[in-house]
Amino acid sequence: MKSEPESRLEKGVDVKFSIEDLKAQPKQTACWDGVRNYQFTNGLCSGQCLHTSLGVLAKARNFLRAMQLGQEAFFYHSNCKEPGIAGLVKIVKEAYPDHTQFEKNNPHYDPSSKEDNPKWSMVDVQFVRMMKRYITLAELKTHYQAHKTTGGPLKNMALFTRQRLSVQPLTREEFDFILSLEEKEPS
């Protein structure tokens, strides 16, 4: 799940939401809102909510709706000096209507969505822990490129093959491989 750790205004609202911001929330929990098209794009709102902007509506929304209670996800810092995986979060509430789609002053307001048939969903995520070390995009890319040749676990990683999805699926093999990187020196 991608979020922007550095301040940036979107329709006058700062979309900054880093993993430190998540940790600072009550119960270290926030709602992941702002998924607004068929693919996730991203951006987290300040205050009580994280928000992602969706990319592909159907796909992104479906990824979100597929998330199950207790599942873990990486918290990825995007659109910043050093992009990479900062920590682990878990799903603590499965998909439910994203209230920001009905709020006129919200950057993710969608006038085409009706209260009796909401278009957009969000989930709640809770901080689990920081990564033992920050896993940079550059490091992941090095492995991805090697694995394309060797057939290693990151050979189809969505971060590179579906680059604009702000919420994206990982296979068990991808997830475990990235966790194993924590124990190693940066390559």
Place this chain on the structure above:
DNA sequence: GCCAACGTTGGC
């Protein structure tokens, strides 16, 4: 239903 124009994401 094609596709050019346009807008957004996000690395660099």
Place this chain on the structure above:
DNA sequence: GCCAACGTTGGC
């Protein structure tokens, strides 16, 4: 701040 990638829009 630039711009490549890629999704969306809308004319036809």
